[in-house]
Amino acid sequence: MSYKIIVDSCGEFTERLKEDKHFVNVPLQLQVDDHIIVDDEFFDQADFLKKVAASPNCPKSSCPSPEKYMQEFTTDAEDVYAVTLSSQLSGSYNSAVLGKNLYHEEKGNKNIHVFDSKSASIGETLIALKAEECETAGMGFHDVVRTVEEYIENMHTYFVLESLETLRKNGRLSNLKAFVAGALNIKPVMGATSEGSICQLGQARGINKALDKMMNIIVEQVKDSENKILAISHCNCPERALMVKEELLKKCKFKDIILCETAGVSTLYANDGGIIAVV
Structure with a gap:
């Protein structure tokens, strides 16, 4: 596997992406009162909405740890890309960057880039698909990064x-x-x-x-x-x-x-x- 694309769980995966080994979701955690919910493939939307509607308190989310990102960066793939929720809305981007730095400090050089989506939800999905498109077109790592960053700048x-x-x-x-x-x-x-x-x-x-x-x-x-x-x-x-x-x-x-x-x-x-x- 020459590349890997990591998307935090604010980004939705289509059925195809769920089956594609190039793509990995890194879950955030959600909290409603005393209920801790992992935002993974077992997330129950109906139950979550019921809990939110019944609570007078603000639901919260917490981003993946740098160590979790570092774990996903540890792979045989030559090129690794992470796509996160906007850095203006969440700590997920900073956590991924810290995970990248930890990887370089402990394991040495590797092609890793973290994309700040400057968006959320399905916007992250589009960025991941753009990275896939560039990789399958045979672009080199630095060209992929440049092309996807330009794509983000023009996305609405x-x-x-x-x-x-x-x-x-x-x-x-x-x-x-x-x-x-x-x-x-x-x-x-x-x-x-x-x-x-x-x-x-x-x-x-x-x-x-x-x-x-x-x-x-x-x-x-x-x-x-x-x-x-x-x-x-x-x-x-x-x-x-x-x-x-x-x-x-x-x-x-x-x-x-x-x-x-x-x-x-x-x-x-x-x-x-x-x-x-x-x-």
Whole structure:
């Protein structure tokens, strides 16, 4: 195996990636009150959402340790890439970099690069797929790194949430703002800045109008869509995700489209009914 791609568990794996030996998920841990949940292949989304809804407290996540990343870097693969949740949102990136440094200190030189996704969820998946594409095209390690970093700079992340409750619990919205938004049924259209932090792109009254606004923003901003992959992840709302896919296809052509259900960390932040789109 000439290469290995490690993705923290905020990134969703398609069924193909789950079976591909080149790809490895490194799990974060989630906590709801006294419940500790490992975000791995056994993650139970329905049970997790039930626990979050029943708790007055803020659900939390903790990133993999540097030692866990170092363990995954210890492989026969010549080229190793790690893709992490945005460094503006999690310590996963810094943990992976520390794991890389530990590997070099204890085991010597190796081609290892850690990509800060500046995104989350299905955005990490797209970055991992870009690295795979470069490797299978026969690119050398440094060319892969350069090409994927350029891809990250041109990638855009969008999301609409059914509920602001998790943002409220995490302190990203005041109780009053969350209450007013809830009372007026206002749904924000959110995105990621070039540094990977969260920003608001717009808002609308009602989830369908907010999704329409999100799709209009995507159409306005996407360039050269025929050569890009549209990726959509959803939290317990497959019909909504399919609607977004079909409506965008009426307005744009894409090289490919990926639909996934959110994994644990993405479920924590998206909450029931959330939609994330990356292109």
